[in-house]
Amino acid sequence: MSATPPPREQFLVISALGANPMELTNVLYRSCLESRCAVVSSRLSRHGEFSALILQVSGNWDGLARLETGLPALAKRHGFTIGVTRSAALDSRPQALPYVVYVSAAYRPDILNELCQFFSDHHIDVENLVCDTYQAPQTGSTMLTATITVTLPAGTQISWLRDQFLDFADALNLDALIEPWRPQNP
Structure with missing residues (x-):
């Protein structure tokens, strides 16, 4: 009897740059939620008149693909710059x-x-x-x-x-x- 391996967790790392931090966060968090993805970590910081938001998002392949496909149009509609990269989980380093x-x-x-x-x-x-x-x-x-x-x-x-x-x-x-x-x- 063979056991099926547990599904591998998949991630997207999203970087966004925009002038309005509240719009940036609201739009991206809502888009993640609508795509049935979970925000694992996020960082928001202001740099001059712009804000930078970095998100690590997890989900199944379907949710991540839906989110990834919709992000360029979302960025264009709301006037921010976006970058998306697929990522794996960070390897455990228990002795570090x-x-x-x-x-x-x-x-x-x-x-x-x-x-x-x-x-x-x-x-x-x-x-x-x-x-x-x-x-x-x-x-x-x-x-x-x-x-x-x-x-x-x-x-x-x-x-x-x-x-x-x-x-x-x-x-x-x-x-x-x-x-x-x-x-x-x-």
């Missing part, structure tokens, strides 16, 4: 360790590139990166603040990595901290 990196520094265009290169050189995955610039009220100089969630591979010597990262940050004159990720309390 999530860490958060906090960086604050006087703004320089090379800082984010240098940070990402450091993690790439050490085979560390970047899971989430949030960066903002602002004018320091006391001096008027442009400052950069970044929060980066990374995943350390199993077997990473944490004290060695922390020392390497702090030496790297000192060399670039960055105020930086790396610490274990902790869930946010409500």
Whole structure:
């Protein structure tokens, strides 16, 4: 007697860019619902006069195909730009360790590139990166603040990595901290 394998979960990753964040979210969430798809994760952020919305949507092949087919016309009708990519679920990494990196520094265009290169050189995955610039009220100089969630591979010597990262940050004159990720309390 052979058992049938469970159906593989299928995903779409949708990126949308539009001027009105409420219209963007309402239209895309409603379209997912009407196509019998579930929003697994979403991120909305404002960048200047535009908003960016990223959705990971799951569903059966029929629902995802219906959603995928209808999105270009929906984007045209509501005046936003859209990109759609098929995706698989992220592989489980039970031994990986999530860490958060906090960086604050006087703004320089090379800082984010240098940070990402450091993690790439050490085979560390970047899971989430949030960066903002602002004018320091006391001096008027442009400052950069970044929060980066990374995943350390199993077997990473944490004290060695922390020392390497702090030496790297000192060399670039960055105020930086790396610490274990902790869930946010409500």
